[in-house]
Every structure is written in structure tokens, then in C-alpha cells.
Amino acid sequence: MLHKQRLFTPGPTPAPEETLLELAKPIFYHRSAEFRQILAEVEEDLKYVFCTRNPVVPLTSSGTGGMEAALVSCVPPGRKVICLISGRWGERWRNICKAFGFEAVNVTVAYGKAVEPSQLQQALAEHPDAAAVCATLSETATGVGNDIEAFGKLVAPTPALLVVDGISGLGVMECRTDEWHVDLCVTGSQKALMMPPGLAFVSVSDKAVKAMEQNTAVRAFYFDLRKAVAKLKENDTPWTSANTMIRALRVSLKRLRAEGIENVWARHSRLAEAARAGMQAVGLELFAERPASGLTVARVPAGLDGNELLRKLEKQYGLKFAGGQDTLKGKIIRLAHMGYCDQFDVLAALAGLELVLLEMGHPVEPGAAVAAAQRVFARAVKVSQVVAV
Amino acid sequence: MLHKQRLFTPGPTPAPEETLLELAKPIFYHRSAEFRQILAEVEEDLKYVFCTRNPVVPLTSSGTGGMEAALVSCVPPGRKVICLISGRWGERWRNICKAFGFEAVNVTVAYGKAVEPSQLQQALAEHPDAAAVCATLSETATGVGNDIEAFGKLVAPTPALLVVDGISGLGVMECRTDEWHVDLCVTGSQKALMMPPGLAFVSVSDKAVKAMEQNTAVRAFYFDLRKAVAKLKENDTPWTSANTMIRALRVSLKRLRAEGIENVWARHSRLAEAARAGMQAVGLELFAERPASGLTVARVPAGLDGNELLRKLEKQYGLKFAGGQDTLKGKIIRLAHMGYCDQFDVLAALAGLELVLLEMGHPVEPGAAVAAAQRVFARAVKVSQVVAV
Numbered sequence: 001m002l003h004k005q006r007l008f009t010p011g012p013t014p015a016p017e018e019t020l021l022e023l024a025k026p027i028f029y030h031r032s033a034e035f036r037q038i039l040a041e042v043e044e045d046l047k048y049v050f051c052t053r054n055p056v057v058p059l060t061s062s063g064t065g066g067m068e069a070a071l072v073s074c075v076p077p078g079r080k081v082i083c084l085i086s087g088r089w090g091e092r093w094r095n096i097c098k099a100f101g102f103e104a105v106n107v108t109v110a111y112g113k114a115v116e117p118s119q120l121q122q123a124l125a126e127h128p129d130a131a132a133v134c135a136t137l138s139e140t141a142t143g144v145g146n147d148i149e150a151f152g153k154l155v156a157p158t159p160a161l162l163v164v165d166g167i168s169g170l171g172v173m174e175c176r177t178d179e180w181h182v183d184l185c186v187t188g189s190q191k192a193l194m195m196p197p198g199l200a201f202v203s204v205s206d207k208a209v210k211a212m213e214q215n216t217a218v219r220a221f222y223f224d225l226r227k228a229v230a231k232l233k234e235n236d237t238p239w240t241s242a243n244t245m246i247r248a249l250r251v252s253l254k255r256l257r258a259e260g261i262e263n264v265w266a267r268h269s270r271l272a273e274a275a276r277a278g279m280q281a282v283g284l285e286l287f288a289e290r291p292a293s294g295l296t297v298a299r300v301p302a303g304l305d306g307n308e309l310l311r312k313l314e315k316q317y318g319l320k321f322a323g324g325q326d327t328l329k330g331k332i333i334r335l336a337h338m339g340y341c342d343q344f345d346v347l348a349a350l351a352g353l354e355l356v357l358l359e360m361g362h363p364v365e366p367g368a369a370v371a372a373a374q375r376v377f378a379r380a381v382k383v384s385q386v387v388a389v
Numbered sequence: 390m391l392h393k394q395r396l397f398t399p400g401p402t403p404a405p406e407e408t409l410l411e412l413a414k415p416i417f418y419h420r421s422a423e424f425r426q427i428l429a430e431v432e433e434d435l436k437y438v439f440c441t442r443n444p445v446v447p448l449t450s451s452g453t454g455g456m457e458a459a460l461v462s463c464v465p466p467g468r469k470v471i472c473l474i475s476g477r478w479g480e481r482w483r484n485i486c487k488a489f490g491f492e493a494v495n496v497t498v499a500y501g502k503a504v505e506p507s508q509l510q511q512a513l514a515e516h517p518d519a520a521a522v523c524a525t526l527s528e529t530a531t532g533v534g535n536d537i538e539a540f541g542k543l544v545a546p547t548p549a550l551l552v553v554d555g556i557s558g559l560g561v562m563e564c565r566t567d568e569w570h571v572d573l574c575v576t577g578s579q580k581a582l583m584m585p586p587g588l589a590f591v592s593v594s595d596k597a598v599k600a601m602e603q604n605t606a607v608r609a610f611y612f613d614l615r616k617a618v619a620k621l622k623e624n625d626t627p628w629t630s631a632n633t634m635i636r637a638l639r640v641s642l643k644r645l646r647a648e649g650i651e652n653v654w655a656r657h658s659r660l661a662e663a664a665r666a667g668m669q670a671v672g673l674e675l676f677a678e679r680p681a682s683g684l685t686v687a688r689v690p691a692g693l694d695g696n697e698l699l700r701k702l703e704k705q706y707g708l709k710f711a712g713g714q715d716t717l718k719g720k721i722i723r724l725a726h727m728g729y730c731d732q733f734d735v736l737a738a739l740a741g742l743e744l745v746l747l748e749m750g751h752p753v754e755p756g757a758a759v760a761a762a763q764r765v766f767a768r769a770v771k772v773s774q775v776v777a778v
Contacts, residue, residue: 009418011629023633024413027585029398029709060451060587062628065611099610190629196416198449198587198631219608221488222454239451240400240579242587242631244412320418 003318010336022248036235045253063167063188066200069223070184079131087141093134114290117150138169143288143297152181172294274373278350281372294338392707399725411637425624434642452556452577455589458612459573468520476530482523503679506539527558532677532686541570663762667739670761683727706741
């Protein structure tokens with residue numbers, strides 16, 4: 001039977017057809033009025049998505065490059081950094097600190113849990129000399145969303161910068177960069193921004209700019225945000241940017257702007273709620289205690305082979321989910337619904353999941369997952385007045 | 390009058406239509422057998438283009454990121470680096486050294502000249518403790534080609550690594566990475582490789598691998614080549630790569646392989662020779678004493694406004710040349726003929742140049758430039774035996 005290929009990995013995610021076609025347009029020069037005009041437009045729309053009035057620096061790199069740029073530009077060598085760790089991506093902050101000789105203070109919770117604001121409060125009290133606090137908006141490894149708003153309230157009155165990995169969260173779930181006192185918010189192109197991987201973005205607050213200016217011992221070149229912020233004032237970049245990607249990003253950003261960022265957040269919330277309802281309806285146990293909106297993570301039922309489950313979804317139905325990483329390999333499945341994803345995509349994913357679980361001998365009432373999801377979607381339908389005949 | 394847009398900037402350069410269309414294909418997952426297969430193929434073809442048996446690491450960054458990666462991964466902090474500087478791109482090596490606290494020993498020549506091997510010989514004699522020698526294959530700012538083969542002979546017997554910026558030269562002019570003892574050769578996607586900007590590549594010799602292993606004080610994360618080399622053994626990358634670009638690169642690389650790398654070098658030599666002949670035929674003075682094959686640089690004739698010349702080429706004829714940078718701004722024009730460029734493209738560029746020079750009052754015999762170029766191309770025609778009637 002014909003099955004379309006459907007990508008449900010938590011990055012890369014699908015891109016709209018008109019964005020992909022934009023990537024096929026002829027190559028153009030990057031030091032040109034044409035490019036400066038495009039970058040100015042993209043910058044405006046990025047600020048809208050980030051909910052910030054501050055510059056959002058584009059980098060040609062993966063999201064990890066953006067994380068590194070944020071930290072090395074603002075934190076002087078040898079200084080203390082509080083890392084809030086709820087999974088593999090929080091661990092990346094710790095690893096970046098190690099590579100550059102920052103002293104990481106690790107606040108770690110078990111996989112599946114979110115970091116409690118009280119834990120940060122305690123860490124800040126114990127380490128008033130911390131130069132930065134690193135957090136993760138959406139922990140892609142476990143599907144957990146962290147309470148960035150609460151973190152911001154705690155960090156704002158201190159000298160520390162709040163640095164947030166928003167890679168799989170920004171443009172998916174609420175993240176009000178300025179209002180929540182996020183000094184450096186990082187994202188990548190291949191998630192909510194509906195683009196292929198290759199670009200990262202970092203917003204830079206006034207507090208972060210001051211820290212950069214005082215950071216005279218900075219050891220960075222390609223990722224030196226001071227240069228990038230200065231160049232951005234002329235709608236330019238210090239190094240040759242992936243200019244055809246930035247041109248294509250403009251198309252995806254127009255979509256987000258047309259939908260409206262609060263509607264985008266609401267859409268993802270609804271998709272996540274439907275995915276959770278669907279998975280629970282076939283007896284799966286959710287993994288994240290405080291779930292993010294961009295992906296839904298469930299434990300593989302006891303007795304089932306998680307890798308086999310993923311293989312069957314892909315081979316038999318063209319549905320590409322992701323599994324767990326490192327110690328979670330084989331133990332969880334991850335269904336992403338972020339970016340260019342609508343309610344019927346989620347229904348397809350749940351329908352395939354039902355069929356594979358059934359085939360593998362897991363007790364499933366056919367239609368239970370899709371019906372549960374559909375009930376969530378139905379709540380958004382505005383019923384017309386019934387006209388009496 | 391209709392004029393097609395023709396891009397003659399020394400990066401980005403045009404890409405073949407089938408490569409651009411590949412970029413418009415649906416996005417796919419990067420941690421997959423599909424991607425590993427693509428990367429394995431790309432890796433083989435990159436080795437062919439680099440003339441190396443060693444790994445060629447793909448990075449998601451501009452070429453500058455590749456230069457940084459080569460240096461920070463292999464050179465311990467505080468060590469001495471000999472920078473051979475023949476222009477703005479040689480100066481970039483010096484600036485990277487400064488940013489990371491390497492002690493740069495600068496060997497500088499005037500713009501338009503190449504670094505003499507004897508200068509390197511002297512620098513190596515004076516600084517036997519140098520950890521690396523940084524050179525530029527094609528100095529894009531001036532159109533000069535440097536004698537990497539001679540540099541390699543001098544560096545090979547020393548403990549220093551030869552690190553070459555091949556960004557606008559590799560895949561254009563002869564560069565036999567292994568045979569010439571280049572330890573780390575860097576290039577970008579947007580030149581000879583006929584792709585948009587966004588990827589960089591670094592070849593890594595055994596000598597470089599040893600240096601990396603001994604460099605325990607390395608301060609790098611995203612650009613740590615040790616991680617990249619290790620992951621490449623599994624046809625994988627440490628961070629989310631720009632996987633759809635790597636898929637498209639495969640298409641461009643197949644073209645290079647089909648043409649044959651020595652034929653590619655010969656094509657660029659011929660294009661460069663024709664461009665030089667054409668420019669000289671209308672009285673322009675060439676800027677580079679030892680010209681590279683990827684671009685041809687001429688001085689703006691006295692009395693003419695160089696910026697106006699470039700503007701007219703673009704506005705009236707759709708021909709996008711590049712001007713000079715920094716202190717060379719307005720003083721030179723740069724015509725790139727690298728990557729997806731054939732002899733009739735060069736003819737179009739020269740034809741437009743003739744017309745604009747004519748319009749600006751520069752004495753030009755119409756047809757002089759194109760005829761001179763055509764005489765170069767005609768030499769490649771194999772004339773059939775004339776059959777006596």
C-alpha cells in the first residue's frame with residue numbers, strides 16, 4: 001500500500017513547500033543591497049517570534065553553535081555558570097562549560113522531570129558569583145518543558161545572565177524573551193522556524209551586550225557575538241552567511257507572522273494535548289511530568305521492543321518517529337509535532353502507532369487513539385446555532 | 390533590453406540547476422541510514438576533489454569556521470603560528486591567531502604579490518618552534534595564487550603543520566593535498582563545489598591527527614575536529630548537520646567527478662587565461678603578479694569611477710562582478726570564473742565590460758576583449774583534417 005513519508009522527528013522537521021522552492025532559486029551575492037533588505041525583513045520577523053526588541057543574531061551553524069556563541073561571548077574564562085539540567089540538552093550546557101574552562105555548577109533532575117524554580121533559587125543563593133544561568137525551554141531528549149518565566153524572575157535581580165536553549169521550544173510554546181528576562185535565547189532553523197538545519201539564532205539583551213563589552217578576555221572568533229551584533233546594525237553579517245537559507249527563512253517567517261505567534265503557541269498546545277490523549281488512550285505512559293508542546297514522549301510498554309516499534313512505523317507506514325538517546329535508547333518513543341505540522345498530521349501518527357502496537361500484540365482498541373485526539377480537536381470547533389426548522 | 394542575471398562574484402558562485410532543485414526536496418532525518426549513506430558517498434567524492442586519502446570533515450559554517458576549526462583543534466594555546474599574508478584572507482589567519490591567543494609570526498607581502506617560498510624558508514629558520522604555517526591557496530581579495538606545493542616541501546620536514554585556506558582555490562586550481570603535504574586544507578561550499586554557502590570542509594592528515602591528540606588544552610567545542618573525525622568514521626557528525634545541503638552537495642560533486650579533477654583545473658586555467666587576455670585587450674592592467682585560476686582582478690583605469698563601473702555592469706547588463714575590499718575599494722574589479730562557469734559565461738562578462746568601459750569614455754575597440762578570449766578558447770579546438778576535393 002502506498003504510504004507517504006511523514007517526518008515526526010524533533011528536528012529536522014518538515015518545511016512548507018514554498019520555503020523549499022525558495023531554496024531552489026538562483027544563488028545571489030551576500031554583500032548586496034538585496035541581501036541587506038532581506039536580512040532586515042527577517043530580523044523584524046525573528047524579533048516578533050522571539051518576542052523581543054533586541055537584536056537576534058543569525059549564525060551559520062547548528063543550534064549547538066548558537067549555544068556556544070552565547071556563552072563564550074558573554075562569560076569570561078574561569079567564571080561560574082549554573083547549568084539547569086533535565087536531559088541531554090541541558091548536559092550540553094555543562095559540556096560547553098567544560099570545553100571552555102567555565103566552572104559549571106550543575107543542578108540536575110531525573111530524566112522526565114523539570115527543574116524546579118526553587119532549585120535555581122537555592123543555587124543562586126549558594127553561588128551569588130555566577131556569571132550565567134543556562135536553561136532549556138524544551139528538553140528535546142525527554143519532552144519536558146521548563147518554567148523559563150519563573151527562572152527569569154529569579155535571575156533578573158542578580159548579576160547573572162539567563163541563557164536559554166530554546167532550540168525545540170521557541171516558536172512552539174510561549175516564550176516571551178524580553179518580558180521573561182531571557183538575556184540570550186538560542187534557536188535553530190530546523191524546528192519551529194520550518195526550515196532545513198543550517199542556521200542558528202541568538203537574541204541579545206542589553207544586559208548581555210554589557211557583559212560582552214566587559215568580557216575583554218573573550219576567546220572566540222567565528223562565534224564572537226560582539227562582531228555579529230555590530231554588523232547586524234548594518235543588516236550584515238561578519239562572515240559569509242548562508243544567504244540563500246536566510247532568503248528562504250523569510251518565507252517561513254511570513255507564515256508564522258500571518259498565523260500570529262499566540263495562535264502558533266495555541267496550535268502546538270492543542271497538538272500536544274491531542275498527542276498525549278491519543279497515546280494514553282492506547283495505554284502508553286507519558287514520560288514527561290511537565291510536557292513541552294513541541295513533542296510528546298511515551299515509554300515503550302513493557303515487553304515490547306522499542307526499536308522494532310520505530311522500524312515498523314517507518315517501514316510499514318512511512319512514519320518517522322524518534323527513539324530515545326543514550327540511556328533512554330529503546331525505552332521511549334518521541335513524536336514531534338512542531339513547526340509545519342497540523343492536526344491531521346498528528347492523527348496520522350497516532351493511527352499508525354495504533355496499528356503497529358496492535359500488530360506487536362499490545363492491547364489496542366482500534367480508533368481509541370485517533371478518537372481521543374479528535375475529541376481534543378473538536379473542542380476548538382465553534383458550533384453554529386442550530387436553526388429550528 | 391532583457392538581460393539575464395549572471396553572478397561573477399568570488400563566492401557565492403552559481404550552482405547547477407539540478408543541485409538547486411535537490412535543495413527543494415523534502416527534509417529528512419539526519420540520524421538515519423539514509424543520511425549515513427549520503428555522507429559516505431559525499432566523503433568519497435570530497436577526497437577525490439581534495440586529492441587526499443585522509444578524512445574530510447564537513448562543518449555547518451562558513452569557510453572562516455573551517456579555518457578556526459583547523460587552527461584551534463591542532464595548535465595548543467600560546468604557541469607560535471607563521472601566517473603567510475598576501476591579502477585580506479591571509480590577514481584572517483592572523484586575526485584568528487589573535488582571538489585565540491596564538492603568537493602570530495606574520496610574513497606579509499604587498500597586495501597583488503604572492504608570498505615567496507624563500508620568505509617561508511627564512512621564517513621557519515627563525516622560528517623552528519612554530520606549531521603551524523597558515524597559507525592561502527587563492528587570495529580572493531587580490532586574485533593571487535600562492536605556491537602551496539613549494540610551501541609544503543619546506544614545512545613537511547619540520548614539526549609544524551601546513552594549514553591552507555583553499556576556500557576559493559580548491560577544486561579550481563591544482564591542489565594535491567596529500568602529495569603537497571597539506572595537513573589541514575579548508576574549503577567552503579559556495580565556490581568550486583557549486584553550492585550555496587553554509588558548509589565548510591577540512592581535510593585532516595595523520596600529522597594533524599597526532600597534533601590534535603597531543604593538544605589536551607584545546608579550547609573548542611563546536612569546532613573541535615577531534616569529535617568530528619571520530620564521528621566521521623561512522624559516517625556521522627557530532628552536531629545536527631545541514632543534511633539537506635549535504636544531500637545537494639552530492640549532486641554537485643558527481644559533476645566534478647564526471648568532468649575529472651584535472652579537466653576541472655584545466656577548464657579554470659583556460660577561463661582565467663581568456664579573462665586575462667580579454668581584459669588586457671581593452672587596456673586594463675592586471676592586479677595579481679601570480680594569478681589564481683578562479684578569479685581575475687584588474688585595476689580600475691585612472692580617471693574612471695570603479696564603483697560606477699560595477700553599478701553599470703549590474704544595472705545595465707545583469708553582470709555582477711565584485712569590487713575591492715578595504716583599502717582596495719574602488720581601485721580594482723574582480724571577475725570570478727569558478728565552479729559552475731563555462732567559456733561563454735566569461736565571454737558575456739567581457740562583452741559587458743567592453744560596453745561599459747566604452748560608455749564611460751575608456752578607449753575600447755569593440756570586440757577586442759571577446760576576440761582575445763575567443764583566441765584562447767580556439768586553441769583547445771582540435772581541427773579535423775581538411776579533405777581535399
